Amino acid sequence: MSAVPLLKVNDVSKFYGSRTGCRNVSFELWPGEVLAIVGESGSGKTTLLSCLSTRLMPSSGIVEYHMRDGQYRDLARMGEAERRFLMRTDWGFVHQNPADGLRMTVSAGANVGERLMAVGDRHYGNIRATAADWLRRVEIEEDRIDDQPRAFSGGMRQRLQIARNLVTSPRLVFMDEPTGGLDVSVQARLLDLVRGLVHDLGLSAIIVTHDLAVARLLSHRMMVMKDGLVIEQGLTDRVLDDPREPYTQLLVSSILQV
Amino acid sequence: MHALEEYGLMHVKLYEDIARNGHIATTYAYPVKVEGRYVMDPSPTPKFDNPKMHMSEALQLFGAGREKRIYAVPPYTEVVSLDFEDHPFEIQHFDKPCALCGAEHVYLDEVVLDDKGGRMFVCSDTDHCEDRREHGHAGHLLAQQEAAE
Numbered sequence: 001m002s003a004v005p006l007l008k009v010n011d012v013s014k015f016y017g018s019r020t021g022c023r024n025v026s027f028e029l030w031p032g033e034v035l036a037i038v039g040e041s042g043s044g045k046t047t048l049l050s051c052l053s054t055r056l057m058p059s060s061g062i063v064e065y066h067m068r069d070g071q072y073r074d075l076a077r078m079g080e081a082e083r084r085f086l087m088r089t090d091w092g093f094v095h096q097n098p099a100d101g102l103r104m105t106v107s108a109g110a111n112v113g114e115r116l117m118a119v120g121d122r123h124y125g126n127i128r129a130t131a132a133d134w135l136r137r138v139e140i141e142e143d144r145i146d147d148q149p150r151a152f153s154g155g156m157r158q159r160l161q162i163a164r165n166l167v168t169s170p171r172l173v174f175m176d177e178p179t180g181g182l183d184v185s186v187q188a189r190l191l192d193l194v195r196g197l198v199h200d201l202g203l204s205a206i207i208v209t210h211d212l213a214v215a216r217l218l219s220h221r222m223m224v225m226k227d228g229l230v231i232e233q234g235l236t237d238r239v240l241d242d243p244r245e246p247y248t249q250l251l252v253s254s255i256l257q258v
Numbered sequence: 259m260h261a262l263e264e265y266g267l268m269h270v271k272l273y274e275d276i277a278r279n280g281h282i283a284t285t286y287a288y289p290v291k292v293e294g295r296y297v298m299d300p301s302p303t304p305k306f307d308n309p310k311m312h313m314s315e316a317l318q319l320f321g322a323g324r325e326k327r328i329y330a331v332p333p334y335t336e337v338v339s340l341d342f343e344d345h346p347f348e349i350q351h352f353d354k355p356c357a358l359c360g361a362e363h364v365y366l367d368e369v370v371l372d373d374k375g376g377r378m379f380v381c382s383d384t385d386h387c388e389d390r391r392e393h394g395h396a397g398h399l400l401a402q403q404e405a406a407e
Contacts, residue, residue, distance in 0.1 A: 080261075080262060081262045081263065084262050084264065088266075103270070106270055106274050107274060107277055107278075109273070109277055110270045110273045110274050110277065113270070113273055114267070114270050115266070117266045117269035117270060117273065118264065118265075118266025119266075122269070122341075122342055122343050123342060123343045123344055124273065124276055124342040124343075124344050124345050125344045127273065127342075128277075145277075146277050146278070
């Protein structure tokens with residue numbers, strides 16, 4: 001890990017009229033670190049993720065990102081074109097529903113290759129070889145490269161979405177309930193895969209989940225949200241093994257022990 | 259799309275073409291990049307004529323009525339067809355000249371002559387073809403016909 005944080009979040013709030021999305025959230029994310037944001041639905045975790053990933057503009061507060069050139073940039077002050085470029089090169093966003101993050105009517109190969117072509121790759125053979133390599137890394141058979149994601153199972157679609165996001169070697173990946181709609185055995189494989197990729201690539205990731213098991217497996221650090229506020233944060237093992245806030249204790253004790 | 263210069267999707271379309279057909283199968287509405295900046299659809303011109311747009315002396319006007327849009331390419335403007343390094347842009351090649359007027363290097367239409375597989379290739383630009391015939395040019399089919407008469 002290098003000596004400076006990748007993302008600096010300072011006092012971010014988002015209000016929807018008089019309703020609160022999230023309030024006074026501050027934290028830093030370090031290179032190679034995986035942060036989980038947990039909480040029940042309606043606790044503001046997706047709002048917070050949207051604010052961080054510039055899909056929503058925070059009502060107040062500053063989100064700064066450590067660019068590749070070493071400068072910190074306030075995301076809200078970046079131009080649209082620059083922000084979009086950042087989003088398709090240095091960042092990834094994995095949606096809960098793969099259909100939101102994939103082009104369902106073009107082939108798997110083109111889905112993975114799109115980002116490469118968007119940043120100027122113009123060699124068909126290379127694009128295809130990279131796409132095939134990424135399919136292999138996410139455990140999709142190479143001969144499915146010309147199939148459309150419509151013909152894929154839910155788990156395969158989610159893995160394809162991950163490949164599509166990682167192909168440009170981003171440094172930061174946002175994931176919104178990545179295992180949401182999958183059955184338990186597929187979830188386990190996907191988590192294992194994501195953990196491996198995050199480790200191999202040295203990615204930083206922010207994962208929103210309501211599933212504490214996902215947080216336990218993937219994240220180094222976690223934040224617990226309730227009613228738009230971060231009520232507890234710390235190392236994942238510490239928070240899960242020794243929760244301090246009554247709400248976190250409730251959350252942890254409500255998991256079935258198997 | 260234009261303001262943000264997000265044209266990656268155009269190449270996705272060409273990629274799909276190659277993946278499905280082994281070559282770029284788009285023959286009209288073939289995307290071009292104008293002056294190294296704007297990607298444009300020159301529909302309905304066939305891609306055969308795409309190279310003629312490059313550095314053309316003419317002011318070229320395009321309209322898309324249903325989309326209430328009109329656009330223009332100024333004279334002497336760089337117009338380059340999008341492609342891949344290993345699948346470069348190519349126009350159609352015809353083995354034979356026009357069957358009626360014998361013109362070469364023009365776009366030819368295939369015309370089916372009978373139900374026994376007979377066919378001919380003739381100029382797509384019929385006015386140009388007639389003009390040439392009036393000036394005494396004759397393709398092989400016309401020559402055969404005259405010989406028969």
